[in-house]
Amino acid sequence: MRWLRLDSHCDSAASRRLMISVHLPKTGGTSFRKLLEDRFGKGLRTIYGEKPFNLMREQRCAKALADAHAERDAAHDGVQCIHGHFLPARFLLLRERRNLVFVTWMRHPVDRLVSDYRFTLRHYDAATAPPFQKRILNEEWSFERYALCEELRDFYIQYLWAFPLEYFDFIGIAEHSAEDFAEFQQRYFGGGTECPRLNARPDAPEPVDAALRRRIEAHHAGDMEWYAKALSLRAKRLKG
Template sequence: MLVYDPTRPLVSLHLPKTGGTSFRQVLQTWFPEGTLHLHYSLNGQRPERHDLKAGDCVHGHFNGARGFGVWHYDPEARQCIAFFREPFDLFLSYWFFIRKQQALGHPVKDLEDDPSFEVWLLRRAADQAEGHNSHSFVWQMPVAPGTEDLDRLLDERFVFVGIMERYEESVTALARLLGRPLIDLPHVNTTERDSDFNAWRRIYERWFPDEYDIYEKARARNAALIAGI
């Protein structure tokens, strides 16, 4: 993986349901006012383009399938960081999150016809088969899916990859890499689960192998980073 260069901007990819809201609070501590920029859609509009300077960090949701991928804003981005999560666990967490939003009265387009978990999963599998599963985190990588070898992608586009299953160790390793202080980790925007869909796990693994390819490679690199603390 690349060596962190503090004279260049940092691009923090907030993959949904990987602790990105909590991690944003960490970044707000590490990057003084004016050097942390947020990349989130507002009222259905695409995130604004930021004029990043040396030492800046931009953090938020990037999604190439929806027209606001990293490559739409900075195709040469080479200082990316991201936290990854076991793909089925991530998928489940997102399901429970949008169900909670619906229960709170917020409109959720994916749930307008109140689909069951099975129906919602089958819809994502159909999107996957047609090559436009915009819900998948593969579209949130720095390059379009299939345009760059995965090993090359992780080695030449990222300076750090974290793993949710080793969150605290990952943040500690990242703090050392960036030369930032260790802090107590916040945990916000969590969602309780009221059902068990674990029987679908093996099916998910078969239907979404591209997610597992990225995850397993990221996990191996994360283990090496943590071992080097």
């Protein structure tokens, strides 16, 4: 399959586009993955076995740098899209050799934390859980403690270490998922189907107390700024 607007005569590895799709946890990436599976088929490579936040920050960044050298030197034969949980810095060096298109989805930081907290409580296996998750369950953390802990402070900034938002060619916003999903398909594939709704809980999330919500937003001031910037980039993109 060739992407929309990709010249048919561009057959060298350097000229063929490779999409790098960063799945920020609890932003709707599971539904987006279904689209990528349908679009790219065997040309899709997924990275889900590695969970960056199971590592300490220094280890996480060091691994991203080491992976960057490995990805730069890899052939990526037959791969048209790479999607999963990974720091995008992992593919910075590959930009020297390939025509990359970076995409991701973001969600309001407080709402993402609510979803992530519930996921952490629901999906727990004492035999395989990382130390941080075990601590949360064993100490019976409340959502307030979870949302205001230092380990997860400014999650987006930690995950997008060394990778400015401006490096992304497309940032979808979960709160505008239907519209942005359609725009993504039109932009890169000339149109397509409606956004599949996967991994979504049938019950509506309970609202966060207004006072607590303000405290969480202040604690994650960096992420709030980045989310606002993503909304601004989206507005500019829609204006053309």
